[in-house]
Amino acid sequence: MSLPLAPRENTGPRDTGPLIRIETDRRLGHEWDEWDGEPLPNAGDFTSTGARYFLFTALGLVIVAGVLSLGVFLLAPRLAALVSWLPRALYAGLAAFVALGLIWLMLIGIAFVTGRAVLPERLAERGLLLRTVNLAWRVGELFGVQRDWTDHASVVVYDRLALARSRTVSADELLILIPRCLSRASLDGVLDIARRHNVSAFVATRGQLARRVIKERRPKAVVAVACERDMISGLHDVAGRVPVLGLTMQLPNGPCKDASIDIAKLEEFVQKYLRPGSKKS
Ligand code: SF4
Numbered sequence: 001m002s003l004p005l006a007p008r009e010n011t012g013p014r015d016t017g018p019l020i021r022i023e024t025d026r027r028l029g030h031e032w033d034e035w036d037g038e039p040l041p042n043a044g045d046f047t048s049t050g051a052r053y054f055l056f057t058a059l060g061l062v063i064v065a066g067v068l069s070l071g072v073f074l075l076a077p078r079l080a081a082l083v084s085w086l087p088r089a090l091y092a093g094l095a096a097f098v099a100l101g102l103i104w105l106m107l108i109g110i111a112f113v114t115g116r117a118v119l120p121e122r123l124a125e126r127g128l129l130l131r132t133v134n135l136a137w138r139v140g141e142l143f144g145v146q147r148d149w150t151d152h153a154s155v156v157v158y159d160r161l162a163l164a165r166s167r168t169v170s171a172d173e174l175l176i177l178i179p180r181c182l183s184r185a186s187l188d189g190v191l192d193i194a195r196r197h198n199v200s201a202f203v204a205t206r207g208q209l210a211r212r213v214i215k216e217r218r219p220k221a222v223v224a225v226a227c228e229r230d231m232i233s234g235l236h237d238v239a240g241r242v243p244v245l246g247l248t249m250q251l252p253n254g255p256c257k258d259a260s261i262d263i264a265k266l267e268e269f270v271q272k273y274l275r276p277g278s279k280k281s
Contacts, residue, residue: 029179031229032255041146044251044259046228050112050160052145052153053136054105060135061101065094104128112157117164125161126239133158133232151228155246158235162245163272170278173220176201176270177210179230181259182249189263190225197270211237221273225261227251245269 028035069091072079076087104119108129111118121127133154140150178190180203194201200217204210214222222244226234231246238244247266249259 026254026257027180028256029181029227029230031227031233035255037254040148040251040254044254046146046148046152046248047250048149048153048156050153050157052140052150053133053157054109054112056136056139056143056145056150057132058102058105060132060139061098061105063139064135065098069094108157108161111164112160115160115164117161121165121243125158126243129154129158129161130236130239133235137232148228151232152248155228155231155235155248158239159245159269162243165243167221167243167273168275168278169220169273170275171198172200174199174270174273175214175217175219175222176266177204177213177222177224177226179203179226179249179259180205181227181256182225183258183260186249186259186261186263189261190266193263193267193270197267197274199270199274210234214238214242221245223247223266223269223273225249225266227255227259243273245272 072087072090072094079086079090104123107118108124110116111124118124133151136154137147137150141147176190176194176199178187178201182190190201193199202210202213202217204213210224219242222238222242224231224234224238224244225247226249228248231248235244235246247261247269249261251257251259
């Protein structure tokens with residue numbers, strides 16, 4: 001097992017042993033720039049089902065089509081002056097867009113409920129799904145739902161779809177990516193799993209470094225740990241190139257410090273990807 005580290009960028013480091021070092025002071029990731037210093041809702045635990053993703057994505061499709069229809073309606077006289085059938089064609093296109101979007105969402109829902117791979121990856125978690133998650137949290141915010149709840153729901157749906165694929169890799173083809181904000185106990189848990197399964201674990205202090213690690217190590221699969229909003233941005237960057245399972249964290253002391261994770265779930269994800277009996281060369 002190797003545990004290379006991302007460069008350290010701050011003062012006040014605490015040397016925690018020969019393999020790994022963590023920062024003890026809080027340094028906000030840019031995803032949390034607007035944090036006001038107040039405790040996070042529900043002590044930073046945004047656990048939720050996938051339902052919010054489906055609800056807000058469906059609403060988002062309807063809202064987008066509604067806004068575009070309004071635009072067509074307002075411009076209809078001018079459009080009709082150009083080509084008489086143009087407004088009708090645009091209305092029909094928008095209706096088709098909503099219908100196809102809702103059918104796609106229904107297929108994602110079937111895959112989610114049954115745990116079966118209904119659609120190819122590019123039409124599901126490694127493609128179209130990722131294009132809709134920002135729509136989902138933005139619609140959620142329109143209804144007063146903080147984005148982390150919706151992002152958590154989106155990651156739940158993403159993972160469920162990713163888990164439905166029967167992909168396994170050897171230990172040296174798998175990578176565990178963790179953020180710099182884990183609590184000591186969680187970090188020890190990750191290291192224990194990495195050691196027992198002989199898998200490399202990297203601390204990636206920023207998405208950019210995570211991308212670099214993936215480019216250099218060329219893993220065939222990744223288990224990534226991050227807060228909800230960093231996970232969504234990381235999945236956008238990486239999931240199209242390499243299969244990823246994402247584990248979100250709890251932030252009892254606010255963002256970017258002392259985060260905790262479900263260690264059992266992390267191990268479940270690692271085992272899901274590991275080919276039985278595979279050994280690191
Ligand atoms: S993963 Fe941790 S360090 Fe990165 S933005 Fe989220 S809370 Fe902050």
